[in-house]
Amino acid sequence: MRLNHFTSDVSAGGSASAFPVDESKLTQDFYDAVNGKWAEQATIPADHASTGGFMDLVDNIEHTLMADFADLLAGKLAPANPEMAEFKKLYALASDFDRRENDGTAPLKPWLAKIANLKDFADLNAHLVEWYQKGLPVPIDLSVEPDMKDTSRYALYVDAPSLFLPDKTYYAKDNPAAKQLMPIFTQTAVKLLQLAGYAEAEATTIVKQAKDFDAQIAPHVKSAEESADYVKMYNPFPLKDVDAKLANIDLAAAIKGVINDVPEQVILPQPLFFDAANDILTPANFDAIKSWMLVKTVFDASGALTEELRQVGGTYGRALSGQKQARSQKKAAYYLATGTFGQVVGDYYGRKYFGEAAKEDVRQMVLKMTHVYQQRLKTNDWLSADTREKAIVKLQKLTIKVGYPDTIDALYSKFKIDEQASLYDNLQTITETIIANHFGHWGQPVDRKKWEMSANTVNAYYSPSNNEIVFPAAILQAPFYSLQQSSSANYGGIGAVIAHEISHAFDNNGSQFDEFGNIHNWWTEADLAHFKDLAKSMISEFDGIEFAGQKVNGQLTVSENIADAGGLSCALEAAKSSDDVDLRAFFINWGNVWRMKATTEYMQLLLSIDVHAPAKLRANVQVKNLDDFYTTFNVQPGDQMYLAPADRVKIW
Known part of the structure; x- marks a missing residue:
């Protein structure tokens, strides 16, 4: 779910200079003149894809807050407010890798079973409201965002799902990156499913089916270049017309269950996907859609379970970025808790x-x-x-x-951590709280603060x-x-x-x-x-x-x-x-x-x-x-x- 479609940030950048400027290069390569001496000695940490830039500041803040939060966990620092007290509980759970090993994949298996037990589209439609409310993968994305032509009110955006590879351009036959990345994605997904209890042959079949469905989506979604044109994301359609494009998904019923309303109009950031939806979301494809859901779910869960799942789950992401190794357990726990x-x-x-x-x-x-x-x-x-x-x-x-x-x-005051439950179950509860809050914006004035x-x-x-x-x-x-x-x-x-x-x-x-x-x-x-x-x-x-x-x-x-x-x-x-x-x-x-x-x-x-x-x-x-x-x-x-x-x- 995209909670923020339309922002432009300053992004990647630098650190203060203690290195001399090479005066001879100022008129030839200004960047190298200023940063060349630094670059000669700079080393990219094994758990990073870059250094310098904003990353130095990120690392400094990480160091400072990890020290403070170690004191918080040790009782040397009192929580500043009730929300911080709940943060402390989650951070403790995220840091307890012994308990995560003991819990294993048991917290995940009921969710995989929900997907595996789906029989057909009628069965999916019967559970579709629950799927959205719990954040399970669905091949049609829903979000409540300010209406781009009247930002005092919210509109319902209905969108295509994300792809396995970073961009649709990777799916072009002449793109060499896909030939390198897709085998790594495949190996990672198969291994994750095996760790979740699937036999190798079954895991291999599931991943193949998931990739087949993903490849069918790719031609009908926007590239990063196309998505960079914000105004072209605003494509209003009557909901009844969009629903009519989906022979096997009861979209209107799902929307009513999620927001307790049936809007006359919805916004399609990627209308071409919906023109092709009936050729993709077919009964013949249902097993592939289930497999796609399973792969998405096990990837999403991998960072909150055992150490092996965390390490394996990050393999594909590290291949994308060139990062040599995963974060340490301490850093992983820090980023999971602070991100939440x-x-x-x-x-x-x-x-x-x-x-x-x-x-x-x-x-x-x-x-x-x-x-x-x-x-x-x-x-x-x-x-x-x-x-x-x-x-x-x-x-x-x-x-x-x-x-x-x-x-x-105020959303964070609703985050309550059950110290007797697993880390995964607590994160799932928080996810459901965030989703309920998000869809609860419907019919309310836009909060500009x-x-x-x-x-x-x-x-x-x-x-x-x-x-x-x-x-x-x-x-x-x-x-x-x-x-x-x-x-x-x-x-x-x-x-x-x-x-x-x-x-x-x-x-x-x-x-x-x-x-x-x-x-x-x-x-x-x-x-x-x-x-x-x-x-x-x-x-x-x-x-x-x-x-x-x-x-x-x-x-x-x-x-x-x-x-x-x-x-x-x-x-x-x-x-x-x-x-x-x-x-x-x-x-x-x-x-x-x-x-x-x-x-x-x-x-x-x-x-x-x-x-x-x-x-x-x-x-x-x-x-x-x-x-x-x-x-x-x-x-x-x-x-x-x-x-x-x-x-x-x-x-x-």
Whole structure:
């Protein structure tokens, strides 16, 4: 279930520099000049797919919170609130691997039996409401999200299921990655089913059938590139018409059971899947669908059972990313528990390690950046007066969230841990609580105060449907932000991140939403045509660049590249307005924050599915568009970092 369709984040990046800049490379390869010395000595930990970048900050927070929570488990640290007390109980269960071994696969087997005992579609339809309420795999996804054309109310989204491979492009006959990955997926799935009690021959048959069904889905779902166009996800249809496309699934009855209502209209993010549904969801395919459900269920469960299941279950994911080994048991328990109690852990982290004073200081930085952006809009030379006025209104209506929420989401007060039950059973109960809360939004006003990231998350995001920018506490530290850094260095870090998120309000996706977060064209026809031409220039600037043995997809990454360009340009203007301006420090810290060393497998995976360009290219390409970069480092024609003025892409 997708609980958050429409957010744009800043994603992967860097750590503070204690390494010298190679002055000889600044005009040839800016990223290598800033990060090359670091890269020479950097080692990717065996349980990581990358290092440097945001990963250094993630690791630092992990180290800090694991130490604190060890004290919590030992009784040296008292829970700060009732939610934290429940978190402690779950963390203890997740950490008790002896008990997990004793429980074995017994907690999982009743759920596998539910699937195995299904006889036909009539039987599935009789249990379909329960399937949705308990979070069991279903070949049609349901979620309650803000209506993209009226974000004050919720709509019901009806979607296709996810694929086994990372993207539909992997299913193309000429894609070599699938030939490497699918055998590993197959071996992993067969082994998991064997560990769950299936004989090898039966497990092999189940996995083959599951893969057959998965392959039938693939041609009819969107690729990552297609999904990156948010507006094209909004395809309203009468429910009766969608239900009519599903001869063997009683969708309307299931929806009524789940939300206690039958809406006249539903939204299909991937309508082509439903055009093909009657050719896929057939009685002849029912055994394959059951096998698909079994494989999905055993994968989902593997991290909450025995150590062998945890290790085997992660094999496919590690092959995808190039990660050499699984996390330690202690780290696995930490991430399972903190991931489940995200806002509770975020509240603890934000209040202890960020605090109200820093929260207000950064908020003032955000307000300053929005003021700079507003001034740039006022003096924009290619927008008409009408469009410019509406853009400024949208900016003025922008909601700003910094640090951590004022209160913990009430959902977490419903999480009650039964210390006598298994870890798996407790997680299942929490899953059902989350699902009930999610579907309970139906018919209620949209809660715009909700955060989609916990405060201990090293990231930031813009939500078009809320017209809001959110900066969790964890990203608000060096190299992005520190009182020990110069203002110019801070602007090259957190300033660019802040303006990046603001720019998402005016990228190729965000520009199609109004100040209330609704899909609404507020552009004049001529302005929109010109903006699309500028966006094409950004697509061309990145498209086809060789990286990690593959090529960058400029269309997939265009929204993030527009946001990077606008963010860096706006932050540069803010830095120049300071009395202690130091443009060298500004650009060097921009290079620092994109420091990243990753496995080839991980880089290639990101190239296929990530809407962000590779970190090195984010550092190198965007600075070429700024005239001040050339004067700061004396970049001349003939230098590799030189881009002719006519070719420099300037949008915001």
